[in-house]
Amino acid sequence: GQNIDQPTEMTATEGAIVQINCTYQTSGFNGLFWYQQHAGEAPTFLSYNVLDGLEEKGRFSSFLSRSKGYSYLLLKELQMKDSASYLCAVRELLVTGNTPLVFGKGTRLSVIA
Amino acid sequence: DVKVTQSSRYLVKRTGEKVFLECVQDMDHENMFWYRQDPGLGLRLIYFSYDVKMKEKGDIPEGYSVSREKKERFSLILESASTNQTSMYLCASRPATDSSGNTIYFGEGSWLTVV
Numbered sequence: 001g002q003n004i005d006q007p008t009e010m011t012a013t014e015g016a017i018v019q020i021n022c023t024y025q026t027s028g029f030n031g032l033f034w035y036q037q038h039a040g041e042a043p044t045f046l047s048y049n050v051l052d053g054l055e056e057k058g059r060f061s062s063f064l065s066r067s068k069g070y071s072y073l074l075l076k077e078l079q080m081k082d083s084a085s086y087l088c089a090v091r092e093l094l095v096t097g098n099t100p101l102v103f104g105k106g107t108r109l110s111v112i113a
Numbered sequence: 114d115v116k117v118t119q120s121s122r123y124l125v126k127r128t129g130e131k132v133f134l135e136c137v138q139d140m141d142h143e144n145m146f147w148y149r150q151d152p153g154l155g156l157r158l159i160y161f162s163y164d165v166k167m168k169e170k171g172d173i174p175e176g177y178s179v180s181r182e183k184k185e186r187f188s189l190i191l192e193s194a195s196t197n198q199t200s201m202y203l204c205a206s207r208p209a210t211d212s213s214g215n216t217i218y219f220g221e222g223s224w225l226t227v228v
Contacts, residue, residue, distance in 0.1 A: 042219035105155035
């Protein structure tokens, strides 16, 4: 089983930095993903962490601590177009050997001027 | 260019009807998934398939079944639709081995309303 928690909503100002946290509890961990989803659209991939540490990709960075069951997504130089839902997802390793992707409920980020 | 195609974007069905949601991928992926997404509940895994004719239950399989007769096609079946199955359904696919871990592709979603 799994439990993935992230804040429901956040608001931040254009040009600022925002950190979206995600905590998880899974029976088997095989990687953590962050996705961005604009209203009415499918999720799109942002980042992937399987080892502890920070992964940086342009304005977006993602951090993972496996011992703490914790990750965050850091968005820098916020733009209005960053207003979206951000989904934390864990690739769970099942006893069957299969690895489905399980999502948190998402964090709706509003960027204001 | 990779493609996951869901046959219907918007459907309206009556309570008790049998509903088929079709998903086709052209990337020769072994793994395919069906999720539903509801406000406040996020994306929840219904069923997934890791090979032809192979399937495994996700977190909320009740009221659903699936079919994977061909590698490229994964169908979600609502045997007798109910109003609580009104939702947005997302299909996704992924290869069996992905060293980078990021190669999961989503379809555009199917909005189902059961009246």
